[in-house]
Amino acid sequence: MAPTAVTGLALLLARAGLTDALSMRESDPTFQMSEADTSAEPTNQAEHGRPEKRIAYQTHRDVEDADELEAHKQIYHRAGEVLGGSQNIRHILQFVMSHPHAPVLPHGGCLYLPSDRVWAAFYRHVEHPVPTLFGDMIANSYYPGCNQTSVSGLRLPPSCGPGSLEGSRGCFRVASLGSAAGVEVYETSGHLGLPDQWSYHIAHTQPRHLRRAKEGGSRGSKCGRELPEVPKAHRLEIPTRYVVCQKSDADRTITEEHVREQNRWANEAFSGKSPWKEMSFDAAHPPSVDMQISFKLVNISIVTDIACARQGFTNTRLMHKYNEHAENFFTVVIITNDQSGVLGQTEFPHDLAEEDPENMVVVSSVGFRGDASRYNGDMMYDEGDTVVHEAGHGFGLYHTFEGSCGGRGDYVDDTQEEAMPHYDCVSDRSCGGDTDPVHNFMDYSPDTCMVGFTEGQKRRAWCELENHRSGLYQQSLKKAAGSSSY
Numbered sequence: 001m002a003p004t005a006v007t008g009l010a011l012l013l014a015r016a017g018l019t020d021a022l023s024m025r026e027s028d029p030t031f032q033m034s035e036a037d038t039s040a041e042p043t044n045q046a047e048h049g050r051p052e053k054r055i056a057y058q059t060h061r062d063v064e065d066a067d068e069l070e071a072h073k074q075i076y077h078r079a080g081e082v083l084g085g086s087q088n089i090r091h092i093l094q095f096v097m098s099h100p101h102a103p104v105l106p107h108g109g110c111l112y113l114p115s116d117r118v119w120a121a122f123y124r125h126v127e128h129p130v131p132t133l134f135g136d137m138i139a140n141s142y143y144p145g146c147n148q149t150s151v152s153g154l155r156l157p158p159s160c161g162p163g164s165l166e167g168s169r170g171c172f173r174v175a176s177l178g179s180a181a182g183v184e185v186y187e188t189s190g191h192l193g194l195p196d197q198w199s200y201h202i203a204h205t206q207p208r209h210l211r212r213a214k215e216g217g218s219r220g221s222k223c224g225r226e227l228p229e230v231p232k233a234h235r236l237e238i239p240t241r242y243v244v245c246q247k248s249d250a251d252r253t254i255t256e257e258h259v260r261e262q263n264r265w266a267n268e269a270f271s272g273k274s275p276w277k278e279m280s281f282d283a284a285h286p287p288s289v290d291m292q293i294s295f296k297l298v299n300i301s302i303v304t305d306i307a308c309a310r311q312g313f314t315n316t317r318l319m320h321k322y323n324e325h326a327e328n329f330f331t332v333v334i335i336t337n338d339q340s341g342v343l344g345q346t347e348f349p350h351d352l353a354e355e356d357p358e359n360m361v362v363v364s365s366v367g368f369r370g371d372a373s374r375y376n377g378d379m380m381y382d383e384g385d386t387v388v389h390e391a392g393h394g395f396g397l398y399h400t401f402e403g404s405c406g407g408r409g410d411y412v413d414d415t416q417e418e419a420m421p422h423y424d425c426v427s428d429r430s431c432g433g434d435t436d437p438v439h440n441f442m443d444y445s446p447d448t449c450m451v452g453f454t455e456g457q458k459r460r461a462w463c464e465l466e467n468h469r470s471g472l473y474q475q476s477l478k479k480a481a482g483s484s485s486y
């Protein structure tokens, strides 16, 4: 059967609700949700007035008095409590509060925060957000004196009648949840306060699975939970090429040497040797198996292409010309001037034909190894684990928070389920069970927190490569022990 026929069948069965036997994809909770509401509410963006010039606002960094700073943090803390069960935004508030760029929220005023349902839609568009932008988002969402202008200068959308505001796809609900130390907290059922980068990206991209369905993709993974052990003497040495899209010839944000160093780091990580910075909540060394996978660097090309360098995440077609013969390589594209507020973005191999030029890992230079220390950036991503995380997706691994609590999660049994992504290295039990897997490469925690992959993830990666990138798998497979050298 031709791939398109298989796809058509899988989709038909999914719609008819005949799940499980043929494809695992249709029972993925995220996918079900998207089938139910393909438009309207979840991607509804507030119709903000967005002036060119933003107002500079005070951040926690500007507060010198320790008691005063503590009082400001209390407002975040209380807002999190008022939000109760909304785990995503509670965690985001905690993340913003613990960083010096947190906007000061003075006493009084109104804070508008999206519901967990809205967050689920957000993550379908913005696969891996640059989390520093959450600070901007809070500033865009906080209205001193509850009037029309946010502390950052954004204007609240026009009213749509009582308890609702105007959005790009119609009115959305706004409900008061109560007061947090003098700040009135509202829950919104549309995206409110999104920074320009994310707002643009969401307005100009399809949610990824919808785009695939439209283009006849989403073939369904052949890999379930019961998978055999990887033979000890087998290794995959994957021919890997890097493409750097820079904005000008003088750019040189990423050099060949930087690429080699990043690749070396990724190989360490995949062999289970990523450093562990022990946290007070760690009872033992977190899982970090040797994946028996390495990246064999075969080509680095640095191209000057400003459209690719700026808009690669939003318009992936801009990168297709750099991914010819996609079936023969593992391709990593680095964009040096991202305008979408995304850290990395990758398709799953089971959703694409092997030769599809969408078969690539795309990362922002912001998440490239050493970039933050070279250019005074956000040290959260300095080690280079963004490439490791995205390569995990390229081998078919889901996020550890995929599907939230209950359900099938990430289709791997030995990763603890979790309700939402973690941006901080914290001990949490978001699904009520064991502690959340913040040390796993497939969460969103800072690089110093990420330590390894589990045995289940290793088996899934091997299965996905064997079944969905079989050409690359055959080229990469080495059966003698200790055959790695590059």
Ligand SMILES: *[C@@H]1O[C@H](CO)[C@@H](O)[C@H](O)[C@H]1NC(C)=O
Pocket (backbone or CB within 6 Å): 144, 145, 146, 147, 148, 149
């Ligand atoms: C909105 O409220 C803030 C704080 O109370 C005040 O500084 C600002 O002038 C007000 N803006 C308008 C347009 O009323």
Ligand SMILES: *[C@@H]1O[C@H](CO)[C@@H](O)[C@H](O)[C@H]1NC(C)=O
Pocket (backbone or CB within 6 Å): 298, 299, 300, 301
């Ligand atoms: C790397 O790829 C580029 C673009 O396809 C090509 O022009 C170049 O010759 C390749 N370099 C090597 C060393 O294979």
